[in-house]
Amino acid sequence: QVQLVESGGGSVQAGGSLRLSCAASGFTYSKYCMAWFRQPPGKEREAVARISAGGGVTYYADSVKGRFTISRDNAKNSLYLQMNSLKPEDTAMYYCAARPNSCYTVDISQYTYLGQGTQVTVSS
DSSP states (O other), rough: EEEEEEEEEEEEETTTOEEEEEESSSOOGGGGGEEEEETTTTTOOOOEEEEOOTSOEEEETTTTTTEEEEEETTTEEEEEEOOOOOOGOOOEEEEEEEESOOOOOOGGGOEEEEEOEEEEEEEO
């Protein structure tokens, strides 16, 4: 049974930091591109960051570049998102997602597995 379980969300003031984690199981994690998506209140889901199966290539949305860092530990089947200098506009439900092989797309419908999400709230 495939599972993606996010954790680490919470409430923080603007300028603060949070580290999200995603524990994966039930599939060959090291062969999958992993991504973080987020959905702000009343808005569509958007791609935040992606990381290649081997971890050597990363991609970021312009809105988070320089503030967020995506990483993975294939030995632990885990994905992380370090979020620094948080802004109120970062408030959203954050989801981890997986798709086999390539990270070429930000279209969430192309991701095979999706977690249940963890809420991040940034107050001004």
